[in-house]
Amino acid sequence: METVKVDLGVRSYQIKIGEDILANLGAYLQELDIGSKVLIITNPLVNSLYGSEVKEAIAKVGFDVSKALISDGEEYKSLETAQDLYDKAVGVGLDRTSTIVALGGGVVGDIAGFIAASFMRGINFVQVPTTVLAQVDSSVGGKVAVNHPQGKNLIGDFYQPKLVVADKKVLSTLEERELKAGLAEVIKYGVIWDQQFFAFLEKRIDEILNLETDAIIKLVTRSCEIKAAVVAEDEKEEGLRAILNYGHTIGHALEAVTNYKKYRHGEAVAIGMVAAAKLAYKRGLLDSAALERQKELISNFGLPVAYHNLEKEQIIKALSKDKKVKNGVIRFILANQIGKVIITSDLTEENIRETLEELGG
Amino acid sequence: METVKVDLGVRSYQIKIGEDILANLGAYLQELDIGSKVLIITNPLVNSLYGSEVKEAIAKVGFDVSKALISDGEEYKSLETAQDLYDKAVGVGLDRTSTIVALGGGVVGDIAGFIAASFMRGINFVQVPTTVLAQVDSSVGGKVAVNHPQGKNLIGDFYQPKLVVADKKVLSTLEERELKAGLAEVIKYGVIWDQQFFAFLEKRIDEILNLETDAIIKLVTRSCEIKAAVVAEDEKEEGLRAILNYGHTIGHALEAVTNYKKYRHGEAVAIGMVAAAKLAYKRGLLDSAALERQKELISNFGLPVAYHNLEKEQIIKALSKDKKVKNGVIRFILANQIGKVIITSDLTEENIRETLEELGG
Structure with a gap:
């Protein structure tokens, strides 16, 4: 088992990464300073696959465990669902020492984390991410939301969270499209931080897509290390953390104009990363070889490198509404080599238009 | 003008206390590093009294100011009202650099703070408290909730918050019952922290009840200093901050059994403080003179020292449901002299029954 520490002073925590480690969840919880009540929040699909195993693992060491199911899908990550979960938390008698365990992907983690953050002004929170995206990204770093x-x-x-437990085993039941979408964020870590890791991904494409244990554990571990390093320096997104949005500026715009239906988040980010690489190339920051390597890795992981049937002007309009726009200026994260990025507003609208033009497949 | 600093590292902020200082609010906001958009959250009554003045003070220095009204009353401090306020925040286009100004008492401050804490994962928050209770207690220390x-x-x-502005002027429009209820928390600060302040209150009863400027500014300032000192040592209520709950254990139970209708919060706390003093006396912690001084000051401020027409057993049942109960044990904050308290679970159910018996007037 690998362990990554997220170094945040009194809020530090461990990410445990391994094969078939869900069974140890009870023992891991015993190591934390938490009360006897645990509420697992999950969705029906994940519950049918791993719900009993996780509940049992926690209950057998003496915790008083309840479960709450929420419907799967971004549209249920709402204040209405939050209200139901607060009712459940009250109903099962959670107190300030209790713990919420998020068992699922990003939607479950985000809303369960929001409940943990706000119930009684914050109770204990543990993430058990069940998708690649959640294991390498959304379960680490403390962003919670509806x-x-x-x-x-x-x-x-x-x-x-107080703890994150990423079990490689659960990835075997992922849909292939979901698996691949998660890999977009993994590629991102290589581009923004670590060219050796990028090279590792290039060399191990088949092992990764075949979910070979060693490759996956290395991939999840290194991704978490990079995210942990960034978050440790900038917990609340006041500076460095922005680099985690590499590929996300245009990615979010693509998600927005398609009402979050056409693309998985990772697919939109994949196209967004190609866009960012092209923009960097246009501005003379990045050479053509590095642009091609990004495109190729994205493509080899089965992710899209272009968009289809979308209006360029709609995408530009969506860009201007981005949360990250400050005083009307769009900031982009651009790579000047693989493994190194800068944050810049130094782009013309023409650069963006041209890039979108080239990307519209 | 007096200034109290709340010392919380990067989250430090100032409380400005003075007479007729609302007019300077725009200038104070300019000293903060905030964006151009401001949303004032208030209620219809406060809006009719001070809404225009505050809006103008902020707008005249160039901020883009909007206003949202919420119904007055604890029952509107709900997730439903929060939902309306999020809609409003989106509607007026708040971004991450924007500021929410809470103009009102505890209800407005609590819900406006909750919106500020959660909108876009936290935007700037400024408190302009308009009741004694809010000026000396709820606007300081960061507890926000619905x-x-x-x-x-x-x-x-x-x-x-980034700033708290307490203008003595606004207290002149308070109902007398509201004013007196706020004074319960002020007495509390004397008991838990500062016997000289307690003696000051004893000596200045008439000036305080007549809202004489010097007395009120001293009262608000010293109360804020004490709260700030406690909060600076224990921001998240993990230890010392519990002493702020002096009188609140039985106070909350009284509020709960009367559905938060019969007593103002401060009135329930007043009775709770008498209960705590009696308990301390029973346990041999406090002498009878100190018990009597507390009772007398509470009474001289026009606050209740006994309850009427309530079932003792109902109060005991409510006590056991308190948020602060840990593993079934009720902790009490008891004074061992005026100006000094301890936290103890060393009380028998008999002590509590007897005390409630004596308090049932």
């Missing part, structure tokens, strides 16, 4: 009808994650908090 | 049908403040956060 959606508002007018925008994703508009209502939320920074709230760190 | 109610759940099953419990007050069950959904919330610790979220510090």
Whole structure:
């Protein structure tokens, strides 16, 4: 088993990564300073696959465990669902020492974390991510939220878990499309931070897509290390953390114009990363070889490198509404080599238009 | 003008206390590093009294100011009202650099703070408290929340304002009952922290009840200093901060059994403080003179020292449901002299029954 520490002073925590480690969850919880009540929040699909195993693992060491199911899908990551979960938390008698365990992907983790952050002004929170995306990204770093009808994650908090447990085993039941979408964020870590890791991904494409244990554990571990390093320096997204949005500026715009239906988040980010690489190339920051390597790795992981049937002007309009726009200026994260990025507003609207033109497949 | 600093590292902020200082609010906001958009959250009554003045003070220095009204009353401190406020925040286009100004008493401050804490994972927050209770207590220290049908403040956060502006002027329009209820928390500060302040209150009863400027500014300033000192040592209520709950254990039980209708919070706390003093006396911690001084000051401020027409057993049942109960044990804050308290679980049920018996007037 690998362990990554997220170093945040009194809010520090461990990410445990391994094969078939869900069974030890009870023992891991015993190591934390928490009370006897645990509420598992999950969705029906994940519950049918791993719900009993996780509940039993926690209950057998003496915790008083309840479960709450929420419907799967971004549209249920809402204040209405949050209200139901607060009712459940009250109903099962959670107190300030109790713990919420998020068992699922990003939707479950985000809303369960929001409940943990706000119930009684914050109770213990443990993440058991069951998708690649959640294991390498959303379960680490403390961003929790629900959606508002007018925008994703508009209502939320920074709230760190006490523990993250990423079991490679659960990835075997993922749909292939979901698996691949998660890999977009993994590629991102290579581009923004670690060219050796990028090279590792290039060399191990088949092992990764075949979910070979060693490759996956290395991939999840290194991704978490990079995210942990960034978050440790900038917990509340006041500076460095912005680099985690590499590929996300245009990615979010693509998600928005397609009402979050056409693309998985990772697919939109994949196209967004190609866009960012092209923009960097246009500005003379990045050479053509590095642009091609990004495109190729994205493509080899089965992710899209272009968009289809979308209006360029709609995408530009969506860009201007991005949460990250400050005083009307769009900031982009651009790589100047693989493994190194800068944050810049030094782009013309023409650069963006041209890039979108080239990407519209 | 007096200034009290709340010392919380990067989250430090100032409390400005003075007479007729609302007019300077725009200038104070300019000293903060905030964006151009401001949303004032207030209620219809406060709006009719001070809404225009505050809006103008902020707008005249160039901020883009909007206003949202919420109904007055604890029952509107709900997730439903929060939802309306999120809609408003989106509607007026608040971004991450925007500021929410809470103009009102505890209800307005608590819910406006909850919105500020959670909108876009936290935007700037400024408190302009308009009741004694809010000026000396609820606007300082970062507790923000909404109610759940099953419990007050069950959904919330610790979220510090960037600034608190307490204008003595606004207290002149308070109902007398509201004014007196706020003074209960002021007496509390004397008992838990500062016997000289307690003696000051004893000596200046008439000036305080007549709202004489010097006395009130001293009262608000010293109260804020004491609260700030406690909060600076224990921001998230993990230890020392519990002493702020002096009188609140039985106070909350009295509020709960009367559905938060019969007593103002401060009135329930007043009776709770008499109960705590009696308990301390029974346990041999406090002498009878100190017990009598507390009772007398509470009474001289026009606050109740006994309850009427309530079932003792109902109060005991409510006590056992208190948020602060840990593993079934009720902790009490008891004074061992005026100006000094301890936290103890060393009380028999008999002590509590007897005390409630004596208090049932």
